[in-house]
Amino acid sequence: MILIFSSCAKDELPVIQFSDRSSENTVPEEFTKKIVLETMEATWCPYSPEGDHIAEQNKEEFGANRFEYVVYHYPHDDIMHLEKSLPNIRELLNGSFPCGRVDRLGDKPIYRNLWAQTATQRFENEALCGLALDASHIEGNVLNLKVDLGIGASELDEWDLPEDVYKLQVLVIEKEQSGEEGHWQVSAYNEFAASPFYQRGNPIKDYVHRNVLVDILGEPTGDIVDIKNLSSGSKVSYNYQMDLSGCDSDLRFVAMVYIHNPSTADPTTRRNIVLNSQFVVLGSLQPFD
Numbered sequence: 001m002i003l004i005f006s007s008c009a010k011d012e013l014p015v016i017q018f019s020d021r022s023s024e025n026t027v028p029e030e031f032t033k034k035i036v037l038e039t040m041e042a043t044w045c046p047y048s049p050e051g052d053h054i055a056e057q058n059k060e061e062f063g064a065n066r067f068e069y070v071v072y073h074y075p076h077d078d079i080m081h082l083e084k085s086l087p088n089i090r091e092l093l094n095g096s097f098p099c100g101r102v103d104r105l106g107d108k109p110i111y112r113n114l115w116a117q118t119a120t121q122r123f124e125n126e127a128l129c130g131l132a133l134d135a136s137h138i139e140g141n142v143l144n145l146k147v148d149l150g151i152g153a154s155e156l157d158e159w160d161l162p163e164d165v166y167k168l169q170v171l172v173i174e175k176e177q178s179g180e181e182g183h184w185q186v187s188a189y190n191e192f193a194a195s196p197f198y199q200r201g202n203p204i205k206d207y208v209h210r211n212v213l214v215d216i217l218g219e220p221t222g223d224i225v226d227i228k229n230l231s232s233g234s235k236v237s238y239n240y241q242m243d244l245s246g247c248d249s250d251l252r253f254v255a256m257v258y259i260h261n262p263s264t265a266d267p268t269t270r271r272n273i274v275l276n277s278q279f280v281v282l283g284s285l286q287p288f289d
Contacts (some may be wrong), residue, residue, distance in 0.1 A: 004208035023091045026285050027235050028152035031130030032289050034067045035067045035119045036256050040109075041209075044139040046188035049197050051098025052210060060121060065289075068254050068279045069100075070171050071211050079182040080212050087220045093271070103274035104258055112246075128152055129227065131255050131278035132288045142244045143282070145170070147219065147255050149225060150235040150288055163260045168224030168238060172215035173234035175250035183217045185209070214251070217242060222260065244282075251282040 039055055041048035055069040072089055073080040074097070092101050092109065099109035102118040110118060134146035149168065177183060185207035189195035197204065217240040230236060256277035280286040 001076065001167055004140070025132045025148050025150070025235070026287050027233050028130070029152060029233075031127035031150070031152060031276060032280070033123055033125060033127040034065075035062065035121065035122055035252060036089070036102055036274060036277045037067070037100050037102050038072065038092060038104070039069060039112075040072045040074060040089060040097045042076075042078050042097070043080070043182070043184065043203075043209075044077055044186050045097060046186045046202075047124075048071055048098050049185060049187050049189060049204070050195070051112050053196060055100070056210065058116050058119060062123070063172040065279075066123075067119065068252070068277070069211050070173050070213050071209070072213050072256055079193070080209060082213050082215065084216050084220050085213055088216075091221070098247065102258075102276075104272045108270075109148070112288070115118065116127060124190060126275065127276045129257055129276050131276060132256065133253055133255055133278050133280040133286045135253055135280045135282050136280050136285050138244070138283065141243055141245045143244055145240040145242060147238045148231075148235050148288070149227070149238070149257060153231045164259045166225050166227040166258045167258055168218070168225050169222035169256050169258060170217040170240060171213055171254045171256075172217065172242070173211045173252050173254060174214045174248055175252060176208050176210055177212045183207065183209065207243075211252075214247070215242070217253075222258070223259065228256065247261065249282060253280050253282070255279075 025232055037055060041051055059067050059069060072085050072093060075086060077083045092104060093099060098112055100115055101109050102115055103122050104168065129152060130150050132148040135143060137144040184203040184205050187197050187202045187204050189197040190199060190202040192198055251266065254277065256274045258274040259272060261272060278286055
């Protein structure tokens with residue numbers, strides 16, 4: 001079991017230690033397939049409001065218990081950019097935006113009109129593993145986040161998993177951010193009557209940015225997990241610490257187990273894909289489901 005320390009101060013590096021904290025979660029025979037959409041926006045991009053609106057629509061369509069989205073902010077001239085997110089941006093979201101990756105599928109981000117279609121296809125896949133999150137243990141200003149990775153009852157030999165690197169990624173998002181001039185959102189839709197942003201102004205001064213990525217727990221691209229050597233019905237636990245000083249209370253944690261193979265020369269052989277994910281709000285517990 002691993003304990004990794006993080007903080008709302010974005011320039012700190014994780015400190016890896018050991019922990020013996022146990023879990024009461026029982027691994028089920030089957031898991032619910034859950035989806036993560038990762039998008040990139042910028043306060044100066046006039047099309048970002050539509051991307052945010054579509055992502056929120058997708059979440060309402062599929063249900064907040066099965067679908068979550070994470071918004072990365074562009075690394076130039078955007079005060080909401082998280083420096084630690086640069087490796088993910090370069091690897092996953094390097095394209096025009098607002099663009100996005102559904103379950104990190106494919107070799108490039110896709111346009112917003114394809115997010116729902118791709119998510120629907122991903123929901124048809126069997127969830128071969130699952131996650132349980134416990135964000136209820138807070139001592140002073142320190143959160144002790146427990147992540148359990150469970151393997152389903154089906155024989156692992158039937159998975160035919162490729163010999164790639166498997167990682168656990170834990171992202172921290174803030175439900176809403178708004179504020180002074182740095183949060184104002186440039187908009188292309190002020191004169192577009194069919195848009196929900198019609199006559200909201202350009203820039204939109206009271207714009208509320210949703211699901212903003214504010215921290216990454218552990219390594220920037222995730223922590224390696226030895227999933228291929230786990231037996232059916234087993235689980236492994238990971239502990240993360242996060243200093244909540246200076247953080248808002250509307251934090252949500254998005255954890256995912258994914259295949260990480262970004263450097264293959266032939267894009268058709270890249271296997272970046274999320275096996276499954278899980279979500280929990282600060283102060284709550286989400287068991288295996």
